[in-house]
Amino acid sequence: MELxxxxxxxxxxxxxxxxxxxxxxxxxxxxxxxxxxxxxxxxFKVWWEATGPRERRGKGSTxxxxxxxxxxxxxxxxxxxxxxxxxxxxxxxxxxxxxxxGYAQFGPERNGVFLS
Amino acid sequence: xxxETTTQRPRISRRQLFxxxxxxxxxxTVSPLLPATTGVAHAHGLPRxxxxxxxxxxxxxxxxxxxxxxxxxxxxxxxxxxxxxxxGGLDVEPSVITDFKGVTALAFxxxxxxxxxxxxxxxxxxxxxxxGRYVAEDGSRKRGLFALI
Numbered sequence: 001m002e003l004x005x006x007x008x009x010x011x012x013x014x015x016x017x018x019x020x021x022x023x024x025x026x027x028x029x030x031x032x033x034x035x036x037x038x039x040x041x042x043x044f045k046v047w048w049e050a051t052g053p054r055e056r057r058g059k060g061s062t063x064x065x066x067x068x069x070x071x072x073x074x075x076x077x078x079x080x081x082x083x084x085x086x087x088x089x090x091x092x093x094x095x096x097x098x099x100x101x102g103y104a105q106f107g108p109e110r111n112g113v114f115l116s
Numbered sequence: 117x118x119x120e121t122t123t124q125r126p127r128i129s130r131r132q133l134f135x136x137x138x139x140x141x142x143x144x145t146v147s148p149l150l151p152a153t154t155g156v157a158h159a160h161g162l163p164r165x166x167x168x169x170x171x172x173x174x175x176x177x178x179x180x181x182x183x184x185x186x187x188x189x190x191x192x193x194x195x196x197x198x199x200x201x202x203x204g205g206l207d208v209e210p211s212v213i214t215d216f217k218g219v220t221a222l223a224f225x226x227x228x229x230x231x232x233x234x235x236x237x238x239x240x241x242x243x244x245x246x247x248g249r250y251v252a253e254d255g256s257r258k259r260g261l262f263a264l265i
Contacts, residue, residue: 003261008245017221019245048221057207066174068187068208080223095239097227101197103190104223112215113251
């Protein structure tokens with residue numbers, strides 16, 4: 001989905017980032033591919049803080065474009081936390097999560113025509 | 117975002133999709149040609165970017181289902197606890213749009229949520245932000261911020 005440009009902010013030193021959006025309109029079909037999705041709204045604020053140095057990732061154009069490594073990036077592993085809420089007719093929720101049992105990263109990357 | 121119920125309430129989860137390392141948001145985000153589970157969305161009150169970015173050419177074929185243009189980067193051997201998604205390694209594309217140059221942020225959160233029914237739910241997210249330049253479907257060069265939730 002498109003978000004306003006100021007919804008995502010990266011610190012000057014590139015070690016922290018935030019993403020925040022409110023009342024984003026989505027369609028929730030509960031199960032993938034299920035018919036009759038219903039309108040819903042979600043809001044979230046997510047923080048990333050790098051926990052390590054940026055590392056080169058990807059293999060660029062040395063692999064086919066369909067390869068998972070068909071990109072070049074400099075990603076730092078991060079810890080991320082987030083708060084989330086959502087609502088639809090008859091139900092809403094609020095929650096929080098972190099990446100202590102998950103995973104987070106961020107950094108610059110390029111793919112496709114920007115590999116050449 | 118994906119909240120997985122532990123009760124009998126209809127799922128918010130798209131567990132089957134996530135089992136294959138895919139994300140409903142990805143499908144909905146980057147192309148009208150892709151099936152949408154979490155439908156195309158936009159921030160409240162904002163116009164959508166036209167033309168849209170293009171999905172990455174790679175992705176995952178869900179057995180008996182659609183081809184999803186997304187991967188699940190992360191340390192090999194790490195499996196997300198609620199969806200059971202195995203992460204595919206660190207040399208794995210986190211962006212869901214191609215012809216893209218910018219900053220990508222990705223997070224698989226694990227946590228809990230409380231529903232309006234006062235029940236507690238498992239919460240697991242696949243949340244990604246892609247901010248930068250991209251070549252759109254019509255060949256024009258644009259700049260924008262896209263998110264997969």
